[in-house]
Every structure is written in C-alpha cells, then in structure tokens.
Amino acid sequence: MKKLLLLFYFLSLNLMANELPELGSYTDNIFSSADEDKISKQILYQVNKNPLVVKDSEIDDYLSHLGRRLMNGTSLANKNTKFFILNDSTINAFATLGGVIGVHTGLFLAANTESELASVLGHEIAHLTQKHLPRIIAKQKRDSYKTTLALAFALLVSRSNPDLAAASSTVANASAVQNTLDFTRKHEQEADREGIKILDRAGFDVRASIDFFKTMQKGNQFSQGAAPAFLRTHPVTTDRISDIQDRLSEYPYKQRLDSDNFYYVKGKIRAFLEQKNTIIKILETNIKNKSYINESGERFALAYAYLRNNMINKARNELQIIKKKKAPNPMLLNLEAIILIQEGKKNEATKLYKKGLTMFPSHRAFVYGLAEHYIRSSKTTIAIDLLNEYLLIYPEDPNLYELMAKAQAGEGKVLLQHENLAESFYYRYNIKEAITLLDLAVRAKDGNFYEKSRVESRLKELKREWALFSKGL
Template structure:
C-alpha cells in the first residue's frame, strides 16, 4: 500500500493549506468554469466513487476547467479538476468515472503528498511557482494564460509526474471503485486504450492527460485482463451525464451555430436521449436570446421529465432570461420544493428574487 506515507516533511495541515491557496486562485482564473449544474453533477459522480473507496476519510472537491483538452488532475487538499474536453470525449459515463476514480485514488493514497515530501526543501519554491502563476490571473489575464500554457498551473503534478508504481496503484483502486460503484469496469480499459492510440499516432498532439500520467502497454494489458474476468454488465448512462454533455455542447461555437447543431440533432434523431437533446436545444436558444422558441421547447421538456432538477432549473432560468421573473419565481419555487438540496435551484431562486425586486426575501 503506497498510501502509507510518512508526513514528516509535508503534514496534512500543510497539504490542506497549499490546496486552499491554490484553489483560491483557480476560482479567480478565467478558465475555471463557474457552472453550478455541471459542478454539482461532477461532485455527485465523484462522491459516488469516494463512498465505495476503501479509504474515504477525507473531503473532496471536484471542479471543472473550461479547456477542450482531454485532462483531469488531482491537487493538494483533495481538489480534483476535470477539463470540459474530457467530459465531452468520454463515450459513456463509465469512461468518465474511470478517470475520476483514478484521480481519487491518487488522493486517497497520498501520492501527491509523497511526491512533494520526496523533494528537498530547497526545491519547494518550484511548487509555489504554480500558485504564483495563478495569482497573475488577478492582475493580467494575458500573463496568466502564458503562465498556464508554460507551467500547466492547473496541474500540480506537472512538476512531479506520477511514477509507474503510483499509476498502477491508482488503476487498481480506480477499477475497484468502478465495480463497487455500479459502473462498467470496461470503461477504464476502453478509455485508456483510446488515449494510448492517440499518443501513438498523434504524438505531437498527444492528450494532455498523458503528460503527467505515464501510460504503458503493461498498464493497458492489466486493465483489459481485469475487465475480461469481470461478469458482463451493460450499464446505462444516467440522464444527468447526458444533460451535462448536452449543456456543454450548447456552449460551443457561436450561439446561432449551437442552435443549428441542436436542431439538426433532434431532427435527425442523432441522440441517445431525446430529453437531453431537447435540453441542449433550450440551452442554445437561451444563449442565442431566442426566448419565444426556447419557451416552446421548455413546454415539451416539462411534459416529459419535469421532475429532474436540471430541467426545472433550465425552465426557470429561461423564464428569467426572457424577462418574466414572476414565471421564473413560480418555477424556482416548484423546483426548490421538489429538490430542496439542489444548490443550482437555490442560487437561481435568489437571482430571481433579486430580479423581481424582492431583495429582502432573497
């Protein structure tokens, strides 16, 4: 168990402090995606895996980075970032869960703390440079972008790449989380095999994930061997996963192009979930400020699966964006009553109250 690490030189308190310092600057950076719906989903997925981990005594925080590259990374303090590119590249939810579980294992096994502790104290300023690169975002976005491009400031392990032993351990524990969490264990071998092929044939533009996570043929073989011995089970993607991907696609390209792409997908039935496809269309229509068309599609959504919190949140937000705060408040009220713990609805409800001039109620 490589996670049994001495904290003689890097205590748990020091790791938590470093994690908090870096996250303050991540939240201030323009690449941080402040989207409560997507972040809520990612935390729900992450904690579904954490809860079945054999070492789940610590807190985790999952956040999203608005970056098209395929990447995910663990940082000090249980902070795990996932790029939007990974959310869209995963062909199913089990593939996404396999990467998230792998990163959770890096945290539970104290791999980051071990790597930092293994450096002599004279090298610690190199680690601090990551936080300084993010600090630049507050004063000069151009400097911040250059710093991120050159140092991968979002990924602390870029300074200390994971060893093959760490990777094998994260594979093993991540696989266990997949199976215990009810996901398809073949998601891990399928996803990492595709990454390996991309690295082999397109070395100059290899996925960012492989820069800090060395991928070998032995690791791929181990993943495939484990999945081949597992009993076959077909695991359907959750509606949440499909809605999140539709939401991300609606953010791509220009608003008009996003609307056209969403309409064509619905017309040609190019979707795995009609509900998610329509959700994506409404998101794109609101973005394009086509509120009348958006409301017509909202009505279709509400007649189908109106109880899903992401759908109720979008219906209320569409009404608020269209300048009908009374309707928005009605929908937020209904959504909050149906899903009292769903934070995006709570945030939206407060925004609608403020828009209606009811600041005291907010």
C-alpha cells in the same frame, strides 16, 4: 476529434526515478494537517480566481456529487476533497496536493457515458487515496518539495494564462521528464488498478475505463503535432491497457444506465462553451439525423443554445419535447424557470422555483435563481429571508453571501453589504480581499452595536488567519 490526452499527475514531473516506498513506511505527516489545509487553500485560491473555472452551480454540484459517490468507502470519504471544472477543450483531469481534483470540460464532452467520466475520476481519486504525492514528496528534502510546490502552482496558473503556459512547459521539459517516466508508469498503473475498484464499488461499469482509454487514444493519434513533448511521451501504453484488461476479467458484466443529469450537464457545457454561431446548427443537424447518444441530452443542449441566442420560443419547444419523454428533474425545472423569466412570466417563474425547492431541496440553483429574481424585482426583504434560511444550511457557500450582499445593497445597508461580500471572498479563499471588505464594514456609518462588534471580531479572526497563512509552510 482533435483532442489530446493529458491524464497527468503533474507533480510527478519533478521526481527521481526511485522505488516507491511502501504505503505506511514513511511518515504520513510529511505535511501536517495544518500544512495540508494551507496548501489546499492556496490551490483553491488560484482556482477561484482563474477565469477559466466554470462557475455553474448545476455543473459543479453534479461533479461533486459524482466525486463523493466514488469516494464512498475510500479513505477520502470523510475528507474535504474539492472538485472544479476548467473550461479547456483538452481531455484531462488532474489530482493535486491538498485534495483538489480538476476536470477539463473536454473530458465531459469526450465521455460517451457516465461510467467513462467516472472511470477518469476514479483514477484521479486513486492517486489521492494511494497518497502518491506524499510518497513522492517523502523522498525529497524539505527544500526541494518547495520547488515541487512552486512548479505545481506555475502549472495551475498556466492553465489560465497562455503566455505562462509556454514558460511552464519549458520548466516541465527541463525537469528531467525522461528520468521520471518509469516512476510515472508505476503510479499510473497503481491508480488504474485502484480506480477500477473505486468504480466497481460505486456501481459503475468497470469496462468503461478501457472504452475511454480507447476513445482517448484515438483522439491522441490526430493531435501529435499539437501536443507538447512531455505529453507525447506520457505513457498511456498498450501495457497499461492490457494490465487494465487483465483486471477487468475478474469483474462480471454489469449494465448500468446513465443518469439524466450526466447528459443534461454535458448539454449545458456544450450550449455555453462551444462556438455560439455554430452550436445551434450542429445540434439541429444531430437531432434531424438522429445522430446522438441521448436525444433528451441533445435537445437540452439545443434549448440552452437557443436561450443563449435569445430564441426563447424555440427553447420552449425543445423543453416541451423533453418533458414528454423524461421524468421530472431539477435541471429541467431550472431550465423552465429561466425560460419563464425570459418570457416575462415572473409570477409563474417564482411559483416554479418554489415548487423546485420543495421537490429537490438540495438543488441550490433554485435558491440562486429565486434570490436573484427577487433582487431584480426589488423584493429585497423576501430575498434576504430566503438567503438567511439557506445560509443556515450552507454556511460556507460564497454564492449565497454574494447574493446577500446584493440584497443588502438594495436595502441601502452598507455594513451588511460589505460584511456579506467579505464572506463571499473568504469562502472563495481570498482572505486578503475579505479583510479589505471587513475593514470597510467596520468603518460603515450604519449598523447597530451588535453588528459592529460582530464585524470587528470577524476582522480580528481573519487577520490572525492571514498572518498564519502568509507565513508559508
């Protein structure tokens, strides 16, 4: 497996190799919570416009549920930590300022068990709970942390733009990486130790952390040439591994079964992100030779790979085999509904979506699927009722607003279409575009008095927010 290890905490690149201050000895408010919020929104804005960010609600929801479970009992339990997935085959996850954690698809694919995936997330969450960034930045002058922030953004942007990637690794190399290695090791060790506690508290197998390090080290041996210099020197050392091993001896062995969702999510990622023309052959061969960790996960991937190639009957066959073996699961139901739609069985698909929503009311993919299905079948008023119902529960869900905009467009409602599209941009952290669309909504010829005054006051509100936001820190 030609994957490289990149478990890096990228802001640590720009640091001096000083002792860490004790937790609590610095002022926690190096960033005010308003600053923190602003940084978080700026990062999430970059994230949302990044074309490599995976926008699949099932994969997204799985990751944030797993994240929330791991954060339970930590100082982050009630904080608004955001997770996102980047389509990148390297094995990596990173925690940034503003409580944002990114995970590469390569990490999902390389993790053999859910505990292995959780071990990396736990490590990243520990970087946040240990406030490594505020501790780092507390050592810097007000001006130089802006440089740090700029570097953070450059690296984030570089993830979607290969041309910039070259430029930003030069920046990284120039920033005295060698000097920061000791510092980084301390952070990494602390995150490893805290990560184990987090993993244990959430009921995962703590030994997975060591298993996964070994998997990654193995992968790393084959990718020396491809790895940029600062990655080659990144310290996943035998020291670090033996430190983890020492800690693990305190924990009794705990067997833990992986959730079906872990394998289904992994399957979906493989089906959509691996090479379209080779993935079917690979999965078929694996199933034929029984070379897989989880048979249903493998078949689930194959079913989606078939769908991607319009091989609907074959997809249906795989689904039938899985259904005989496995418990009802929202991801299975969603797959079946998609197959039914492709088979042209629209009424059956509608029924299944509704059943899915009754059985698994928080599985948003059903709402999206059902609303889209209604919009495509010109049943826009039913779509609008459904979306209104769920907007009450999820008033910050950009997908619901986007679908609502489509449904309102179908009804010929200009003001409502622009208003909802504006909200979808707003909740993807693009305030500027939201303002442009609200401007259009205000100028729309339709809309009653009540609707007009609502969009006018919302426009004022967003303009105020934008003025604050664009002022900088």
